[in-house]
Amino acid sequence: MKVIIRLFFRLVRRIIGPIMLFIDWITTPKGVQRDVKEQEKIDQDTQNMTLYQFKTCPFCIKVRRHTKRLSLNIETRDAQHDPGSRAQLLTGGGELKVPCLKVTNEAGEDRWMYESDDIIHYLNAQFDREQTNPQQNVTRH
DSSP states (O other): OHHHHHHHHHHHHHHHHHHHHHHHHHTOOOOEEOOHHHHHHHHHHHTTEEEEEOTTOHHHHHHHHHHHHTTOOOEEEETTTOHHHHHHIIIIISSOOSSEEEEEOTTSOEEEEESHHHHHHHHHHHHOHHHHOTTSOOEEO
8 A cells, every 4th residue: 555655656756746846937026236346356265065955845946946036056966866066965954854954154064954934035145135234225136
């Protein structure tokens, strides 16, 4: 019976997953437009970040959409299909749970953040000018 249930849910994921990705693709948010120097600084700051994710996980899609909205260039790793990324997530973060944002500070220490809402809150605090400076005008395209 367990095998039948697993096969059923695997079939559901194979049908719904591509639909979710298509909807994400056609409704992708436009990113924040910043001046070149500011975007370069943000790109440099995000070089120390890695998002471990599953392609069709709804919570991962939520975080990826938010990074697009903030125009953040964060490396993504597929912890579902890439055994190396999966092992890094288990070894470093301690759990095979996604989304997970790994942030490496200047001292080389890693911080592993789980939970999509926590990740989004962190990214807003670090990079969203509207959150940190509401009187500054941000152009969205």
